[in-house]
Amino acid sequence: MVPISKNRGDNLVHPTEIDEILESMVCICDSREQNTPKLRARLKQIGLPIERKALLCGDYSAKVLLPSGEWYELPVSLERKMDINEICMCYCQERTRFAKEFDRAKENHIKMYLLIEDANWENIYSGRYRSQMLPQSLVASLLAWLARYECQVIMCKHETTGKLIHDILYREAKEFLARMVDE
Secondary structure, three states: OOOOOOOOHHHOEOHHHHHHHHHOOEEEEEOOOOOOHHHHHHHHHHOOOEEEEOOOOOOEEEEEEOOOOOEEEOOEEEEEEOOHHHHHHHHOOOHHHHHHHHHHHHHOOOEEEEEEEOOOHHHHHHOOOOOOOOHHHHHHHHHHHHHHHOOEEEEEOHHHHHHHHHHHHHHHHHHHHHHOEOO
């Protein structure tokens, strides 16, 4: 993938090229995501060509084809959790591994989104989940991740996940390209 620098004129784009570049967008799905019916439905809902490969961090990212003919992988990744219980497991039994993943993102200047399906703050605060993790501990961990890693925590129904992944990646790509406009 080509690194982008505003100092290199060949990496700048003209405003009229942005829509064409966005049409080239490919969703990258981490190859470690298990090939389940829910994954296949999610990938279909994303509505983009899919490339399966091991990502440095997270489960989903994207790349776009620049006018120079080179692919650019966006410095953004979405880490998807299927429910509150899975995020509890990440903060308890798997905390070291989970923190290392976000440390890698931070070290590599990758913006992270933590997407938790079938979750909301009301259920977290009231302890409406199966895990033994206390609500105040879960809230503290989620908010610590926001502060420590500057990640975005987003909760949605699993039926919405694919659309949300698409829209986040599309918006991140569009904002990135807008910063690369050759004025």
